[in-house]
Amino acid sequence: MLAKKTQYALKALTYMAEQHSAGPFLIADIGSKKKIPIKFLESILLELKKAGILNSKKGKGGGYFFNQDPSTIQLATIMRLIEGPIALLPCVSLHFYKKCNDCNEKKCGLNKIMKEVRDNTLSILENRTVQDLV
Amino acid sequence: MLAKKTQYALKALTYMAEQHSAGPFLIADIGSKKKIPIKFLESILLELKKAGILNSKKGKGGGYFFNQDPSTIQLATIMRLIEGPIALLPCVSLHFYKKCNDCNEKKCGLNKIMKEVRDNTLSILENRTVQDLV
């Protein structure tokens, strides 16, 4: 199960992508529509901004908006950014790999199956974008 | 990423299934071979026993052994038992479903994609057994 933070991030992006306007969108609006605590959401959006996914404008008429076209933002990117590894085991992760100290990965049946799960999951999450959420 | 507890459970079962003998296997042996803290492993194996996956015998010559044929134990069963939900969101979980309060699940793009991930993952985890780990 994804952490609440990740769920919130995905929901917020979904909301933004669903709107007809390109923004900017207020934290308070996103939060009330998607039932996300404002202050928590604030930190999440800031993180997305620092990663270059979103951009923002301060003051009246300000808010958050996409810094890239939503159709270019992979869901896998968001999840790795907020959640961390997508794989189920460290020894099977592409971006957060850690060597297994109790088995030979080449021969390990668990490793093999978990890699299969990973590849299946990535084939979806790396080929769907924020645009596909609408 | 799976919790350490779940990783340990899978590793312990892998170890047991790999042996030529049918056991019983000592907690201490499994723990030292798979680098799992003994006391932690103890509670995990007990949990697997209470769920009917394993059985045990006390005293000299005792230990843990399979209560069912490893080829009948789905990996999904183990994961749900120790980890909980396999799905990435509550609103797409089959065994731990929780309704979404901020979207219409029928129309939600996030819901749709996460269901796809879930189905893909389950198609592997429900069709691979502990026996497939060797």
Add this chain to the structure above:
DNA sequence: CTTTATCCTTCAATTTCAATAGGAAAATAT
């Protein structure tokens, strides 16, 4: 120069996770 809204740091509550301690109960061997 007031209002609006994001930015940033700090902090706090709670929960979860990982692991340990210590002994009770059961089985076996002597």
Add this chain to the structure above:
DNA sequence: ATATTTTCCTATTGAAATTGAAGGATAAAG
């Protein structure tokens, strides 16, 4: 019987992560 071995059970601890709040700084607009 008694000692040894091994699982069973309860409780607790310590650390870390999660979730979220407080309060003010900064920037933009009117």
